[in-house]
Amino acid sequence: MVARYIFRRILVGTVQILSLVIAVFFLIRLLPADPVSRFVGLNSSAEAYAQAERNLGLDRPLLTQLGHYLGVLPSEGPGLLQGSLGTSWVTGTPVLTEIGQALPITIELLTFAFAVALLISVPVGMLAALRPGGAADRGVFAYSLFAGSQPEFWWGLLFVYVFFFVLGWAPAPLGVLSPLTSPPPPVTGFITLDSLIAGRPDTLFEVLHHYMLPVATMVFILSGPIIKMVRQNMVRALGSDFVLYARCAGLPKGQVARYALRAAMAPSVTLIGILYGFMLGGAVLIESVFSLGGLGQYAIRSVLAFDYPAIQGVILVITAISLLVYLALDLIHAVIDPRVAYG
Amino acid sequence: MKADVAATQRTVLSVHNLRVRYDTPSGAVTPLRDFSLSIGEREVVGLIGDAGSGKSTAALAMMGLVRPPGRLISGQVLFGGQDLMEMDEDQLRALRGKDIGIIVQNPRSALNPMLRIGRQIGNVYRAHSDASAAAARDRAIEMLRLVGINDPERRVAAYAHELSGGMAQRALIAMALSSEPRLLIADEPTSGLDVTIQAQFLDQMWDSVQQTGSAILLISQDLGIIANYCDRVAVLHDGRIVEDRPARDFFAAPEHPYSRDILGLQRAAASGVARTSEPVAPGEPLVEVTALAKAFPIHGSDKVVQALQSVDLSVGPGETLGLVGESGSGKTTVGRCLLRLEEPTSGDITYRGAPISGIPKEALRAFRRKIQIVFQDPYDSLNPRWTIRRVLQEPLDLHTRLGKAEKTARIRDLLEMVGLDQALIDDKPRGLGASAMQRLNIARAIAVDPEFIVLDEPTSVLAPQAVTGLIALLRKLQKELGLSYLFISHDLTTVRFLCHRVAVMYLGQIVEVGRVGQVFEDPQHPYARALLSAHLFPDPTRRRVDQDVPESLSGEIPSPVDLPRGCYLAGRCPFAVDRCRSEAQPLVALEDGRQVRCWRVIEGDLEGAA
Numbered sequence: 001m002v003a004r005y006i007f008r009r010i011l012v013g014t015v016q017i018l019s020l021v022i023a024v025f026f027l028i029r030l031l032p033a034d035p036v037s038r039f040v041g042l043n044s045s046a047e048a049y050a051q052a053e054r055n056l057g058l059d060r061p062l063l064t065q066l067g068h069y070l071g072v073l074p075s076e077g078p079g080l081l082q083g084s085l086g087t088s089w090v091t092g093t094p095v096l097t098e099i100g101q102a103l104p105i106t107i108e109l110l111t112f113a114f115a116v117a118l119l120i121s122v123p124v125g126m127l128a129a130l131r132p133g134g135a136a137d138r139g140v141f142a143y144s145l146f147a148g149s150q151p152e153f154w155w156g157l158l159f160v161y162v163f164f165f166v167l168g169w170a171p172a173p174l175g176v177l178s179p180l181t182s183p184p185p186p187v188t189g190f191i192t193l194d195s196l197i198a199g200r201p202d203t204l205f206e207v208l209h210h211y212m213l214p215v216a217t218m219v220f221i222l223s224g225p226i227i228k229m230v231r232q233n234m235v236r237a238l239g240s241d242f243v244l245y246a247r248c249a250g251l252p253k254g255q256v257a258r259y260a261l262r263a264a265m266a267p268s269v270t271l272i273g274i275l276y277g278f279m280l281g282g283a284v285l286i287e288s289v290f291s292l293g294g295l296g297q298y299a300i301r302s303v304l305a306f307d308y309p310a311i312q313g314v315i316l317v318i319t320a321i322s323l324l325v326y327l328a329l330d331l332i333h334a335v336i337d338p339r340v341a342y343g
Numbered sequence: 344m345k346a347d348v349a350a351t352q353r354t355v356l357s358v359h360n361l362r363v364r365y366d367t368p369s370g371a372v373t374p375l376r377d378f379s380l381s382i383g384e385r386e387v388v389g390l391i392g393d394a395g396s397g398k399s400t401a402a403l404a405m406m407g408l409v410r411p412p413g414r415l416i417s418g419q420v421l422f423g424g425q426d427l428m429e430m431d432e433d434q435l436r437a438l439r440g441k442d443i444g445i446i447v448q449n450p451r452s453a454l455n456p457m458l459r460i461g462r463q464i465g466n467v468y469r470a471h472s473d474a475s476a477a478a479a480r481d482r483a484i485e486m487l488r489l490v491g492i493n494d495p496e497r498r499v500a501a502y503a504h505e506l507s508g509g510m511a512q513r514a515l516i517a518m519a520l521s522s523e524p525r526l527l528i529a530d531e532p533t534s535g536l537d538v539t540i541q542a543q544f545l546d547q548m549w550d551s552v553q554q555t556g557s558a559i560l561l562i563s564q565d566l567g568i569i570a571n572y573c574d575r576v577a578v579l580h581d582g583r584i585v586e587d588r589p590a591r592d593f594f595a596a597p598e599h600p601y602s603r604d605i606l607g608l609q610r611a612a613a614s615g616v617a618r619t620s621e622p623v624a625p626g627e628p629l630v631e632v633t634a635l636a637k638a639f640p641i642h643g644s645d646k647v648v649q650a651l652q653s654v655d656l657s658v659g660p661g662e663t664l665g666l667v668g669e670s671g672s673g674k675t676t677v678g679r680c681l682l683r684l685e686e687p688t689s690g691d692i693t694y695r696g697a698p699i700s701g702i703p704k705e706a707l708r709a710f711r712r713k714i715q716i717v718f719q720d721p722y723d724s725l726n727p728r729w730t731i732r733r734v735l736q737e738p739l740d741l742h743t744r745l746g747k748a749e750k751t752a753r754i755r756d757l758l759e760m761v762g763l764d765q766a767l768i769d770d771k772p773r774g775l776g777a778s779a780m781q782r783l784n785i786a787r788a789i790a791v792d793p794e795f796i797v798l799d800e801p802t803s804v805l806a807p808q809a810v811t812g813l814i815a816l817l818r819k820l821q822k823e824l825g826l827s828y829l830f831i832s833h834d835l836t837t838v839r840f841l842c843h844r845v846a847v848m849y850l851g852q853i854v855e856v857g858r859v860g861q862v863f864e865d866p867q868h869p870y871a872r873a874l875l876s877a878h879l880f881p882d883p884t885r886r887r888v889d890q891d892v893p894e895s896l897s898g899e900i901p902s903p904v905d906l907p908r909g910c911y912l913a914g915r916c917p918f919a920v921d922r923c924r925s926e927a928q929p930l931v932a933l934e935d936g937r938q939v940r941c942w943r944v945i946e947g948d949l950e951g952a953a
């Protein structure tokens with residue numbers, strides 16, 4: 001049952017991704033942009049222009065280009081079907097390799113940030129829900145307003161100023177490792193895991209230290225909406241008949257709270273998933289402020305450079321990960337809430 | 344009276360001058376102002392009152408609880424000499440669910456949707472004992488068996504949404520009884536249960552009081568339940584108890600004007616205005632149904648749900664035919680087929696001798712004018728954003744060519760006819776109560792002079808006194824306008840007062856049809872007998888618990904997907920023999936004019952059987 005459901009979701013997801021890739025393929029080529037002149041310069045000769053166009057493959061009919069990208073034209077070399085995302089026009093490196101470097105950083109950043117944000121937000125949201133209008137609730141409200149009042153990069157800069165420049169608690173916002181440290185040999189691509197594998201606790205510590213400030217910034221921004229959501233779901237759960245009945249039946253306080261929490265978490269999980277998927281590309285400002293070199297930064301760089309293969313690759317990867325995250329969270333949701341049917 | 348009871352029996356719980364207030368943005372509401380009530384050992388006390396009169400608030404308040412944002416302002420709740428209002432949270436917690444158990448309305452929403460019911464029952468049990476998890480599970484199974492759930496070992500693993508309403512209700516009862524409370528507060532404990540099952544459950548509950556010496560506060564709108572099971576009746580009105588007397592005295596001669604209101608229908612019956620068995624204008628049947636069948640295909644399967652099978656019935660001009668049966672008997676589908684809201688799978692329906700299935704689309708409008716329907720939920724069928732004028736004008740616009748002034752005059756007439764204030768004409772129906780809403784629905788149904796109205800459970804959401812008024816209205820309209828009704832209801836008390844003839848349905852078939860007097864006084868078909876004996880008529884002098892109840896049906900209703908080959912009742916009927924299981928039963932007329940679908944009745948086998 002569950003296996004069949006997962007299989008079907010993955011199948012549907014693949015179709016979705018493929019349609020999106022094809023749509024994006026055409027859409028970026030509809031843009032009034034001229035990537036060729038960007039590479040050869042505006043004043044280049046006609047031959048140089050034609051040569052560059054040929055190099056990029058843009059001289060061929062659109063459908064041939066698409067066939068090449070998808071990998072259904074064997075004569076043209078490997079494409080999507082063969083597991084290749086093409087080569088970046090800017091760097092000449094395979095897009096897959098570049099994404100393979102940027103993606104783990106974003107995932108690490110988001111995972112740490114979400115984990116910490118949840119650890120803080122869930123209890124705080126519960127506390128606020130237990131006494132609507134109480135001190136905790138008012139505090140949370142004020143905090144949400146405050147945190148949401150400024151754009152995230154501004155908070156990032158402020159944090160850098162305070163914790164690096166003034167207090168000196170955080171390292172310089174120059175990536176995930178200090179320039180003098182050599183990175184651990186890449187095994188998983190996740191630098192925290194790799195330093196563990198390489199048996200270098202000092203490197204691990206350094207990485208975590210570098211993640212500290214960007215994660216704190218994200219937690220600061222994410223917590224507001226998450227607390228609000230947990231609070232709302234919790235208020236609803238606490239007002240529900242079955243919680244009232246649990247009290248009628250004389251269940252211990254902690255157990256009543258657990259009943260309510262579980263009911264509140266089920267809908268929250270879905271929203272957290274959506275937020276996570278959104279942040280995959282949306283963490284770009286934080287990544288830029290701290291020069292982390294994550295996926296968001298890579299996406300912006302590719303767009304500004306009209307690097308078509310890279311743009312397509314980023315969109316494909318973000319979509320695929322989002323779909324996987326949604327699937328995982330739907331499965332978690334079903335575990336929490338038995339009413340969810342695999343349909 | 345109250346003092347007597349308290350003196351002769353030990354008091355279990357007494358409430359004095361309780362006041363509960365809700366502070367809402369639009370002002371404070373005080374559902375309980377000065378509420379006092381006491382319950383003695385081995386006593387079953389009935390608490391009645393309007394919907395929204397604060398009965399459920401009172402039930403919770405007796406455990407020292409209020410649904411947020413309400414607050415207990417003042418008063419005392421004494422249990423075993425201690426005041427609940429002065430206890431701390433821990434003491435209260437220890438008391439709730441252990442000494443005082445509660446069963447609430449809407450059992451399905453009272454159960455935690457995320458936990459298996461066995462766990463939930465076990466959790467409650469463990470909260471009040473030091474049982475291990477395994478012992479709690481055993482206890483849950485034991486309790487589920489006790490409340491009559493088949494196969495409790497399997498059911499402990501079910502979630503609330505996997506249970507039917509009746510099953511969820513029983514699970515809740517199992518939970519409330521698991522710690523053997525001294526007082527059980529039962530707030531509409533049988534809402535949503537079918538009558539045959541309701542009677543079973545109430546009998547059980549009553550027995551357990553007698554055996555264990557506990558006490559019950561039974562909150563219900565159903566006077567039948569109150570009359571049959573309660574020793575004492577308390578009437579809640581305007582936030583306080585306005586009458587508190589032994590049940591017999593109460594039903595014989597209610598004192599408070601409000602109580603008299605509630606008992607209206609019963610008192611009307613006592614003074615002899617019950618239905619005479621003659622329709623206003625007998626004659627050729629107006630509506631005739633022959634061999635009607637309706638099957639619903641099941642999505643994603645080639646099986647079908649047999650909702651109706653070989654239904655024959657006729658309604659004459661000025662006649663009311665009652666259609667009764669438990670949920671799933673197909674009675675609503677009959678009404679919907681008559682209006683062509685549903686297309687029958689086979690069979691004929693004629694209206695004044697002409698088949699309605701042959702009516703072309705264009706003529707359907709003229710036909711719809713003559714035959715109208717009033718639904719169960721008055722709020723569902725009215726657009727709350729429309730004014731009353733617009734609601735009533737719609738059918739006039741559709742079916743008549745009246746001028747504007749004539750329409751207004753007609754609308755005023757209609758309001759007058761159904762007993763609504765004409766001044767309301769430009770109001771929105773939103774603010775009306777359920778009873779006024781239902782009157783508005785009736786006004787809409789009679790707006791274009793129909794001849795025939797299908798009434799689909801029109802009284803089921805109304806409070807007792809509103810039911811009386813509505814039944815009186817329907818009878819008045821029938822007399823004045825010569826209307827025919829098909830009255831679909833599970834409430835046999837109202838059927839008795841409104842209908843000339845009655846048809847009893849079971850699993851999509853009519854099993855007995857005859858005059859109301861015949862069927863109600865002397866039902867023949869085993870299912871009709873069971874249904875009638877399970878029905879609780881509000882008469883405390885003939886209490887069910889004081890009588891030997893005839894053998895009732897056993898087992899569960901078969902699924903309408905896999906119907907038995909022979910008589911549909913064979914699996915549950917106490918009189919079933921082999922022949923019943925193999926032969927499908929036709930509806931056959933008896934000498935006295937009624938028709939019955941049971942060969943043993945027809946051959947006179949069951950004469951004198953209980």
Ligand code: SF4
Nearest residue numbers: 910913916919923941
């Ligand atoms: S036919 Fe048999 S099983 Fe059916 S109702 Fe009659 S006696 Fe009972």
